[in-house]
Amino acid sequence: MxxxxxxxxxxxxxxxxxxxxxxxxxxxxxxxxxxxxxxxxxxxxxxxxxxxxxxxxxxxxxxxxxxxxxxxxxxxxxxxxxxxxxxxxxxxxxxxxxxxxxxxxxxxxxxxxxxxxxxxxxxxxxLGGALHQHIPVLWTLASGDTAKDIDEAHSLIAQQRHCDFKLKIGSRAVMDDVRHVAAIKEAVGEQASVRVDVNQAWDEATAAKGMAELQAAGIDLVEQPTPMKDFGALVRLSEKFHIPILADESVADAKDLFALAAGGFAGAVAMKIAKTGGP
Missing domain, CATH: 3.30.390.10 (Enolase-like, N-terminal domain)
Incomplete structure (x- = not known):
C-alpha cells in the first residue's frame, strides 16, 4: 500500500x-x-x-x-x-x-x-537523469555602489569562487546605470563576464539607448529590459542589437515562450521552476 x-x-x-x-x-x-x-x-x-x-x-x-x-x-x-x-x-x-x-x-x-x-x-x-555534473553560478553585485561592487568582484575572482557577475540596474537614470556597469566591466576586464538585469524598469526608447551603451561597453547580456507583457519591444530590441536579451518576467509558461518566439524574439529565456508551478 x-x-x-x-x-x-x-x-x-x-x-x-x-x-x-x-x-x-x-x-x-x-x-x-x-x-x-x-x-x-x-x-x-x-x-x-x-x-x-x-x-x-x-x-x-x-x-x-x-x-x-x-x-x-x-x-x-x-x-x-x-x-x-x-x-x-x-x-x-x-x-x-x-x-x-x-x-x-x-x-x-x-x-x-x-x-x-x-x-x-x-x-x-x-526527471530522466542529470545532463551535467557542474554548472556555472552567477554572483549578483547589487550594492549600487560602484567601488564596493568592484572590490566584491575582485575578491570573488581572487578566491576563484565566481567569474560571472550580474548587476541589478534600472532604479537610476539610464546613463548613471551605464557608467556604473561600464566601470565594473572595465575593472574586471576579460577575467569575468558581466551581465545586467533591468527588472522591467525601462521603456523601449530608454532600453534602446541603454543597450547601445552597454553593448559598446562589452556587457554580455541584458535581462528583461522592458515591461513583462511588452513582447513587441523585446522582439524589436533583439533584432536591433547583437547583445543577447534574456526574457525573465515575460515568460511564465510555454504559451508565453511560444508567443515570443512566433513574434521573432531571438533571445534567451530564464527557466525558473517557481514561475511555472514546479519542476
Missing amino acids: SATIQSIEAILVDIPTIRPHKLSMTTMGVQTMVIVRMKDSDGLEGLGEATTIGGLAYGPESPESVKLTIDTYFKPLLIDQPADAINTLRVRLNRATRGNNLAKSAIETALLDLQGKRLNRPVSDL
Whole structure:
C-alpha cells in the first residue's frame, strides 16, 4: 500500500542579506523563504521551498500569501492522499486553484524530494537523469555602489569562487546605470563576464539607448529590459542589437515562450521552476 501524506508545514524563514540588495523596484535587507516540510505515513520527510523578491514588489505572490495558500487551500486537498501520485496531485491542485505558482512549486518540489528519499534516488533521476555534473553560478553585485561592487568582484575572482557577475540596474537614470556597469566591466576586464538585469524598469526608447551603451561597453547580456507583457519591444530590441536579451518576467509558461518566439524574439529565456508551478 502506498504511503500517504500525513502533514504539511509551511514555515517562513527570514535570512538577512550580506549587504543591502538594490533592485529597480525595491532594496532588500532580508530574503524571506517559505520552507515546506511534508511528512508521509512511513515517517519520511520531503522539503520544498518558495521564494520571491521584496514581498509584493516583484510579483503577485508574497511569502505570507504562499504560506496562507498552502495552509488554507492546499493542505485539505493533499492530506491522506498517496504521496507517490505526484502527477495526480498536481492536476488536483490545478483544477481546484488558479495561479499561485510559487506555492505549487514548493509543494511539487516537496513531493519529488519525498519520492526521491523513498526510492533512495536523486530527484534528477526521477526527471530522466542529470545532463551535467557542474554548472556555472552567477554572483549578483547589487550594492549600487560602484567601488564596493568592484572590490566584491575582485575578491570573488581572487578566491576563484565566481567569474560571472550580474548587476541589478534600472532604479537610476539610464546613463548613471551605464557608467556604473561600464566601470565594473572595465575593472574586471576579460577575467569575468558581466551581465545586467533591468527588472522591467525601462521603456523601449530608454532600453534602446541603454543597450547601445552597454553593448559598446562589452556587457554580455541584458535581462528583461522592458515591461513583462511588452513582447513587441523585446522582439524589436533583439533584432536591433547583437547583445543577447534574456526574457525573465515575460515568460511564465510555454504559451508565453511560444508567443515570443512566433513574434521573432531571438533571445534567451530564464527557466525558473517557481514561475511555472514546479519542476
